Amino acid sequence: MAVYVVGDFLRETRLRKGYTQEEVSYGICTPASLSRIENGAQKPGRLILEKLFERLGTENNLFNSFVSREDMELYxxxxxLIRNITDDDVAKIEAQIEVVERLAVNSSELEHQCLYFAKGELARQKEKDNEKAMEMYMKAIHITLPDFDGKNPLRNNLLTFDEIMIINSIAILYGNSENVITAIQLDMWLKEYMENKIVDGKMKTTKYPMIMYNLSCWLEDKGCYREELRMAEQGIDFCVKYGNLALFPKLVLNKGGALVKMGDNENARKYLHQAITIFDAMGKLEIVQQVTAWCKDNCEFEI
Structure with missing residues (x-):
């Protein structure tokens, strides 16, 4: 059985995927630093190592980097903080920002990326200040993607999971401000990137269904019901395959809504009823009431 050190594994994975050192290291470290890491001449920090693995489309489940107690505490x-953001737990995000700020006083800009992103989430979700949220998101993304203008995809760049999360939040801001075309353009970029560049992993399982749900909602806003249906169905299939059911009922709901708009009332009723049943089992009674009322007002049938 082959035995790898981290540099060997990084280099072999990079070469197998056909990426240059410049593509993988961009915004994370210099190509020269990556070369030294691959050759075993430089020990990478834990966060840098993780981001390099993410650029290669995988997660750092195999290697650990020996770091100081302070570095490990910050990591x-x-x-x-990332878990709090993923859970949309505003109270925990706010409290954890203070913890990270205290620990990150003398750290590099890379360690501050998640901090700026969290402040953007707080501005969007709690303060309802979209302008401030966009400022924080752009400050975060420019740490590793300085050429990103906030609107146009950088299809030649490799992405980390944090970059995917930040770009998705930027897309949500555009969607909320009725700039739906830009929102769709950004999340279609992320969708295609995750399908083509990222192997199966925890972050893909968590984020891909959210992107599919966003796209199905925005395509409905633009009256693209067939495309809405396609996105919802792909999201449903992914949720079932990987056992991520958090967004499953919402995707089923969007599938039913698309079928209503397309005039397929028989199948629409089936999927809307399934969505309501799941929401009811989850104790989401407010959503059940909203969907029931929507069906009564917009459909030729009642649920």
Whole structure:
């Protein structure tokens, strides 16, 4: 059985995928630093190592980097902040920002990316200040993608999971401000990137259904019901395959809504009823009431 050190594994994976050192290291470290890491001449920090693996489309489940207690404490705090963001837990995001800020006083800009992103989420979700949220998102993304203008996809760039999360949040801002075309353009970029560049992993399982749900909603806003249906069905299939059911009922609901708009009332009723049943089992009674009322007002049938 072959035995790898981290540099060997990074280099072999990069070469197998056909990426240059410049593509993988862009915004994370210099190509020269990556070369030294691959050759075993430089020990990477835990966060840098993780981001390099993410650019290669995988997660760092195989290697650990020996770091100081302070570095490990900051890394753990950042991971907790990412979990809070993923869970949309505003109270925990606010509290964890203070923890990370205290630990990141003397750290590099890379460690601040998640901090700026979290402040953007707080501005969008709690303060309802979209202008401030966009400012924080752009400050975060420019740490590793300085050429991104906030609107046009950089299809030649490799992405980390944090970059995918930030770009998705930027798309949500555009969707909320009725700039739906830009929102669709950004999330279609992320959808295609995750399908083509990222192997199966925890972050893909978490984020891909959200992107499919966003796209199905925005395509409905533009009256593209057949495309809405396609996105919802792809999202449903992914949720079933990978056991991520958090967004499953919402995707089923969007599938039913698309079928209503396309005049397929028989199948629409079936999927809307399924969505309501799941929401009811989850105790989401407010959503059940909203969907029931929508069906009564917009459909030729009642649920």
């Amino acid at each position: 753990s705090a950042i991971q907790e």
